[in-house]
Amino acid sequence: MIGILDLEICNLTSVSSAVYNLGFDFNIIKINEEKKLNKISHLIIPGVGSFSNISDEYFNNENFQLQLNDYVNKGKPLLGICLGMQFLATEGFENKKSKGLNFIKASVDLMKTDNSKMFYLPHIGWNEINIIKNHSILKGIQNKSNFYFVHSYQMKLRNKECLYAETKYLDNFPSIVINNNVVGFQFHPEKSSKNGLKILENFCNWNI
Amino acid sequence: MLKKRIIPLLLILDDRFVKTINFNSFKDVGDPISTAKIFNDSDADELILLNINRDNKFLSKLIFFLKEISKECFIPITAGGGIKSIEDATKIIKNGADKIVINSACYENYSLIKNIAEKFGRQAVVASIDVKKVDGNLKLVSNCGKKIEKISLENHLKKLMDNDIGEVMINSIDCEGTMKGPDYELAQKVNDLTTVPIIFSGGIGNYDQIKNIFQNSNISAVACGSLFNFTDSNPIRAKAYLKSYNINLRLF
Numbered sequence: 525m526i527g528i529l530d531l532e533i534c535n536l537t538s539v540s541s542a543v544y545n546l547g548f549d550f551n552i553i554k555i556n557e558e559k560k561l562n563k564i565s566h567l568i569i570p571g572v573g574s575f576s577n578i579s580d581e582y583f584n585n586e587n588f589q590l591q592l593n594d595y596v597n598k599g600k601p602l603l604g605i606c607l608g609m610q611f612l613a614t615e616g617f618e619n620k621k622s623k624g625l626n627f628i629k630a631s632v633d634l635m636k637t638d639n640s641k642m643f644y645l646p647h648i649g650w651n652e653i654n655i656i657k658n659h660s661i662l663k664g665i666q667n668k669s670n671f672y673f674v675h676s677y678q679m680k681l682r683n684k685e686c687l688y689a690e691t692k693y694l695d696n697f698p699s700i701v702i703n704n705n706v707v708g709f710q711f712h713p714e715k716s717s718k719n720g721l722k723i724l725e726n727f728c729n730w731n732i
Numbered sequence: 733m734l735k736k737r738i739i740p741l742l743l744i745l746d747d748r749f750v751k752t753i754n755f756n757s758f759k760d761v762g763d764p765i766s767t768a769k770i771f772n773d774s775d776a777d778e779l780i781l782l783n784i785n786r787d788n789k790f791l792s793k794l795i796f797f798l799k800e801i802s803k804e805c806f807i808p809i810t811a812g813g814g815i816k817s818i819e820d821a822t823k824i825i826k827n828g829a830d831k832i833v834i835n836s837a838c839y840e841n842y843s844l845i846k847n848i849a850e851k852f853g854r855q856a857v858v859a860s861i862d863v864k865k866v867d868g869n870l871k872l873v874s875n876c877g878k879k880i881e882k883i884s885l886e887n888h889l890k891k892l893m894d895n896d897i898g899e900v901m902i903n904s905i906d907c908e909g910t911m912k913g914p915d916y917e918l919a920q921k922v923n924d925l926t927t928v929p930i931i932f933s934g935g936i937g938n939y940d941q942i943k944n945i946f947q948n949s950n951i952s953a954v955a956c957g958s959l960f961n962f963t964d965s966n967p968i969r970a971k972a973y974l975k976s977y978n979i980n981l982r983l984f
Contacts, residue, residue, distance in 0.1 A: 537828055541803040641927050641950060642733075648855045648898075649929075649952075650735040650777060650982040670735060670982040672808060674830070674855055692733070715830065717775070717807050719984070 526550045526728055527564035529608075531571075531581050539570045539605070542714040546725045555581065558591035566728055567595065570714075571607025575616035575632055575677065578607060579623055596627060602706045603727050609701065609708030610679055618677050627706040629682040635675075636695045643694040646676040653689040653699045653711075661707060661726045662688065662700070669719045671699070671711035678710070705732050735982040736946050737777035737953035738967045740960045741933060742768065743784045744794055744813070750784070751961050753909030755862075755877035761961045764797045765804065772805035774966040777982055779805060780901075780931075780955055782833065782860075783813030786876055791820060795827045802828025810858055821848045825856065833901065835860040836874035839881050839888075842895045849896040857898045858931070861888065863918065864905040870918070877905050889925045899929045901955065907935025911958050914941055916948070923949040931955050939965070939973040946979045 526548045528540055536552060543550045553560045553567075561567070571578060583589070596602055604612045613624040616632035624632070637645045652668045678697040681687055689700035691710070701708040707727060713720035742764065743750050749767050750758045761767065768779055781801070783794035791814050798811050811824050812833025821832045832852075837844055838859055849857050862873045863885065872881040872888055881888075892900065902922045904915045914935040922930055932945055933955035942954050959965050971981050 535826055535828065537799075537802055538806070542806055545804075545806075644928070646853065646855045647734075650737070651733070666984060669984055674853075714806055715808050717772070721806055 525564045527553045527560065527567040529567065529569045530554050531569075531573075531578055535572070536570060538712075538714040539568060542721060542724055543568070543728065546721060546728060548728045555585045555588050558585075558588040561591045561595045566601045566603070566730070567592075568727075569602070569604045569608035569611065571605055571609075571611065573607055575607065575610055575618035575624070576620050576622045578611050579616065582611070582625075583623060592625075596706060599705045599732055601727065601730050601732060602627070604706075604708040605714075606675060606710060606712055609710055610675075610677060612701070612706060612708050613679055614682075616677070628679070628686055628701050628703050628708065630679045630686075630698075630701075631682075632677050632679055635678045635693065635697060638694060646674055647693045648674045651691050651693070651711075653691050654696075655689050657688050659688055659702055661702065661723065661730060663726055664722050665719060665726075671709075671713070671716040671719060673699075673711045675710060679708070733980060734952070735777070736951075736980055737931075738942070738970050738981070739778045739780055739810075739931065739953055739955040740771040740776050740967065741780045741782070741955040741957040742771075743782050743957065744797060745784050746790070746793060749961075751909060751957050752784070755905050755908060757909075765800050768797075768801040769804045771960070771967070772807055775968045775971060775982075776807060777967070778808045778810060778953070780833065781809065781811040781813075781829075783811075784876060786814065790814070791823075795823055798824065798829055799827045812858070812860070818844065818847050818851065821857075822851070825852055831856045831858050831898070833858045833860045835862065836879075838892065839872075839874050839883070842891045845892065845895040845897055849898065854896045854898040857896070858901055859892045859897045859899075860901040860903065861885070862903050862905055873905060885921070886925055889922070893926065893928060897928055899931060899952075900926055901931040901933060903955075904934035908933075909958055910935050911937030911962075913937060914945060916944065919945055919949055919951060923951055929953070933957075939970050942970060943974055943977050943979065946974070947977065
């Protein structure tokens with residue numbers, strides 16, 4: 525059973541339909557439903573919105589925090605998508621300084637841009653990933669495969685150990701990070717056609 | 733670097749997908765959900781769904797199809813046609829669109845764009861502009877080709893950009909559905925006047941014309957209707973052709 529966290533800031537249909545079409549049952553989990561975390565094998569945090577919103581919403585719910593820390597400490601797989609990936613970091617600076625989950629030692633800051641037509645923000649569209657290190661999550665994904673991105677902020681890693689793929693816009697930024705059982709994708713796998721479905725399937729099949 | 737996009741353009745009239753010529757002579761091209769699924773499976777980079785029924789109650793049809801299509805298609809979806817308010821835009825986004833298209837309502841109220849951009853981000857707002865030649869002069873046209881607007885293309889684009897538009901889609905009514913080739917002069921003009929990404933549409937009848945557009949401008953995407961609806965063309969074949977010309981496309 526795949527859990528999908530509903531922070532009520534985005535449309536979950538694309539993520540849940542993608543998971544379902546890949547042949548996995550899913551359960552939508554609201555922030556006050558921390559007990560459901562015991563019943564799932566994998567958890568996905570999708571994300572559209574801002575870092576400060578997701579942070580305020582999450583840190584208002586102590587029971588959920590305790591249960592999610594327990595879930596991650598047990599070594600069960602957690603995937604953050606887009607803002608969901610950024611929220612895995614220690615802290616973020618969108619709107620104001622706010623706390624993140626701290627599963628990945630990193631901060632989240634505005635991407636570099638030169639305001640030209642080539643490198644405007646948000647970074648939106650199809651772009652390549654450059655695979656840095658191999659991992660079972662990347663099985664069947666070629667180097668330089670394309671994924672669909674929509675974001676203006678990026679993760680800045682404190683150390684490169686978690687970096688599995690990066691993408692070039694004006695500068696390189698992390699597009700796949702992995703720390704043991706915690707995974708983050710800066711792109712939207714649910715909007716990235718075949719590659720997106722493949723990498724999502726790999727996550728849902730991941731047995732640690 | 734971001735990839736150039738090839739986008740099937742799908743027009744919804746009541747319960748069916750249709751195709752027009754110069755915004756007239758509606759031809760049935762199939763069931764919306766299965767057609768969208770076929771494009772999803774043939775490597776389209778995005779889908780644009782436009783409701784071309786001007787009777788407002790039919791926004792509900794667009795929403796119905798959008799909801800079903802977003803369960804089957806795992807690529808970005810852009811949708812619109814008849815959006816008049818921030819509430820309409822919210823409904824379209826909540827039902828599965830990544831971006832909304834707004835056209836006629838822009839002319840009456842440019843700040844609507846800014847308001848939608850504030851709520852969903854500027855990347856979520858696409859302005860569609862229909863143009864046609866009247867006595868040799870380029871005119872902007874709204875309400876599905878019915879109303880000629882007074883504002884010039886240059887001023888309209890400037891106002892759109894001042895109000896945080898994310899992307900501009902331009903369509904030549906004179907070329908639309910003819911497959912006789914796009915208005916390259918128009919493509920160049922819009923390219924020179926805008927600083928946001930451009931989706932170009934109208935008249936594209938073969939892959940070589942797509943190549944010309946991408947090679948001679950910074951245009952980010954082409955939207956094709958007839959090419960993909962009435963021939964054995966599809967985005968996979970288009971990319972197979974364009975690949976030989978080193979155009980920066982999403983090939984895998």
